[in-house]
Amino acid sequence: xxxxxxxxxxxxxxxxxxxxxxxxxxxxxxxxxxxxxxxxxxxxxxxxxxxxxxxxxxxxxxxxxxxxxxxxxxxxxxxxxxxxxxxxxxxxxxxxxxxxxx
Amino acid sequence: xxxxxxxxxxxxxxxxxxxxxxxxxxxxxxxxxxxxxxxxxxxxxxxxxxxxxxxxxxxxxxxxxxxxxxxxxxxxxxxxxxxxxxxxxxxxxxxxxxxxxxxxxxxxxxxxxxxxxxxxxxxxxxxxxxxxxxxxxxxxxxx
Numbered sequence: 001x002x003x004x005x006x007x008x009x010x011x012x013x014x015x016x017x018x019x020x021x022x023x024x025x026x027x028x029x030x031x032x033x034x035x036x037x038x039x040x041x042x043x044x045x046x047x048x049x050x051x052x053x054x055x056x057x058x059x060x061x062x063x064x065x066x067x068x069x070x071x072x073x074x075x076x077x078x079x080x081x082x083x084x085x086x087x088x089x090x091x092x093x094x095x096x097x098x099x100x101x102x
Numbered sequence: 103x104x105x106x107x108x109x110x111x112x113x114x115x116x117x118x119x120x121x122x123x124x125x126x127x128x129x130x131x132x133x134x135x136x137x138x139x140x141x142x143x144x145x146x147x148x149x150x151x152x153x154x155x156x157x158x159x160x161x162x163x164x165x166x167x168x169x170x171x172x173x174x175x176x177x178x179x180x181x182x183x184x185x186x187x188x189x190x191x192x193x194x195x196x197x198x199x200x201x202x203x204x205x206x207x208x209x210x211x212x213x214x215x216x217x218x219x220x221x222x223x224x225x226x227x228x229x230x231x232x233x234x235x236x237x238x239x240x241x242x243x244x245x
Contacts (some may be wrong), residue, residue, distance in 0.1 A: 009109045012109065022117070022121070023120070023124055024118075026120065026121035026122075026124040026125050026128075026136045027124050027125065027128040028125075029121065029124075029125040030125045030128070031125075031128055031132055031133070031190060031193075032121065032190075032193050032194070032195055033189050033190050033192060033194075033196075034128060034132065034190065035186075035187065035188070035189035035191030036190050037186065038128065038131065038132060038152075038187065038189065039128070039130075042124060042128040042131070043124070066189075066192060068192070070137060070188070075188070075189070077189035077192055077193075078220070079188075079193060079194075087194035092118065092121065092154075095109070095114040095117055095118050096114070096118065098109055098110075098111055098114035099111045099112075099114035099115040099118060100111055101115075101118075
């Protein structure tokens with residue numbers, strides 16, 4: 001058995017290949033924690049579309065969703081988890097490799 | 103595996119640029135009130151504890167109430183300026199900044215209580231408040 005070198009694209013994170021999920025995690029990269037509204041405005045999508053993708057990222061352990069109240073208004077915060085950051089950094093490293101930057 | 107969309111080098115570069123731009127704009131829209139607050143809090147409490155540590159009588163009272171008033175004004179301004187952008191304040195990084203400030207502030211207040219009049223210890227602990235808060239602000243302000 002000889003090891004066949006795979007193209008780096010095979011190492012791309014499947015979950016992060018979706019453009020919306022990619023943008024959500026990108027928006028959280030520097031800030032780490034943002035509100036649902038801030039991420040929605042940064043990614044420029046509807047609440048329902050964001051909600052659907054956030055659930056998938058939360059299910060994969062990439063995001064932690066926090067709920068709180070300001071008076072009677074519910075506030076949702078999104079935090080990039082350690083697992084999410086590791087996956088994101090690996091995904092970016094692979095993209096850099098494909099782009100010929102590494 | 104077979105369903106993966108091939109990613110060309112130019113596409114990868116576009117994705118990297120997009121990620122960087124999104125990350126920067128989302129962070130920029132949030133961070134400045136936090137940077138301003140931690141820096142102002144550091145300056146106000148550093149100067150306040152230094153003044154409290156080295157003065158007595160009416161001057162001490164003025165330093166004490168002046169620091170309290172400045173801290174109160176800063177907190178009020180901060181709360182108003184982060185309305186709708188308060189999620190970051192519940193993050194681990196911000197909690198770490200406030201904890202770092204609190205530890206140095208507690209040390210400076212301890213000097214005011216137990217080593218009142220000591221120029222050396224007042225200077226060291228007040229400088230420490232300034233250093234720590236400046237480091238936190240600089241970390242958050244980096245491009």
